[in-house]
Amino acid sequence: MKQFEVNFDGLVGPTHNYAGLSFGNVASLSNAKSNSSPKQAAKQGLMKMKALADMGMQQGVLAPQERPDMLTLRRLGFTGTDAQVLEKAAKQAPAIFLACCSASSMWTANAATVSPSADTADGRVHFTPANLTNKFHRSLEPDVTGRILKATFADERYFQHHAHLPDNEHFGDEGAANHTRLCRDYGYAGVEMFVYGRYAFDGSKPAPTRYPARQTLEACQAIARLHGLSDEGVVYVQQNPDVIDQGVFHNDVIAVGNRNVLFYHEQAFYNTQAALAEIQQKYGDEKLHFIQVNTSEVSVEDAVKTYLFNTQIISLPDGDMAIIAPTECQENTAVKRYLDKLVTLDTPIKQVHYFDVKQSMRNGGGPACLRLRVALTEKEVDAVNPNTLMNDSLFARLNLWVDKHYRDELSFDDLRDPQLLSESRSALDELTQILKLGSVYPFQR
């Protein structure tokens, strides 16, 4: 039976902007209030999706969310017509208003945690949307994310959807950004590696002091229970609190895995040797490739700046692995030197492809943030909503759709424009028809 890893990239929404909302995420803070280009952002994302599809990969697309989030603004007490709600919120509570405008659902690595059928007790693919409690603007995502996932993976014979964890910092869950999976091939049971930043119920344990640890151990354990994972197939690893304090707000900023490869920075984990030993022991006899990048080769600062580890490692149809990196990696001498050397070493990684995703990078989202990995068997791929799978015609259609609805430039002040809200709604309404998602948005219900 054939088996695949399908990357579901988030389509950038029509109100993509830089609001400086993510304390602990260096890029988000440093680009706050600069103008954005929703059109360029969406096209950069589409180019990456198309390029991977052209490499012979299975590639999907997940719809963005409606922003400004009118439902939340009304829940927070802003009343009147939509135009009045926008006007009042922007004037009376600008910070809250901006949080309700973020197009952050584009980073689908934070949409959910996914366990493939080979790992789960009932043999179905399990999905739990991330509650994203640490940031208000992101905590608005899980309900609609859940609906989009259900509309994309609808067939209950193959797909099981859970509710997001309780909305509280004790169960702070950031989805697949803190989860990676090692396996012989995608359809074989693997080791799911959950990386957490802190213990919610034990204050005596190590934790960062400057920036927040978004993911808790207790959230990881709850996901493993919900998904029916066996203890033998799970490893919990603590992220090094010091790197969180240096801007590594998600583990996928400092480590990434694919099949038998774990690529990580020397300082990524709290207790590296014990973690690697447990992963190897649970993986079995075959030796894993642990590719460690030392601080002397690439500093944590350069890793955060260039997103060397927020790369995708993909297995090409011929079996070789390729790294999908942002162009920032090419522009940094130490990182470029490292990647040039990496492809000559005795590891499965043989190619590096650079992509311009600068619009996303300026908010701290690299190639890996933009995608949710879903390992599927051939039968399961056949059960996915086919309208969400990338091909020449969907690529052309979505580019035309972006051209029709998206603005070239968006400033902070544009976000309160009722015209932008109506443009966004027409765009999303049409998108749900293109992808055949049904009525997933509050304004459609």
Ligand SMILES: NCCC[C@H](NC(=O)CCC(=O)O)C(=O)O
């Ligand atoms: N996986 C990458 C996520 C990046 C995301 N950035 C943001 O939400 C920034 C939004 C802003 O500042 O406008 C975050 O920090 O969760």
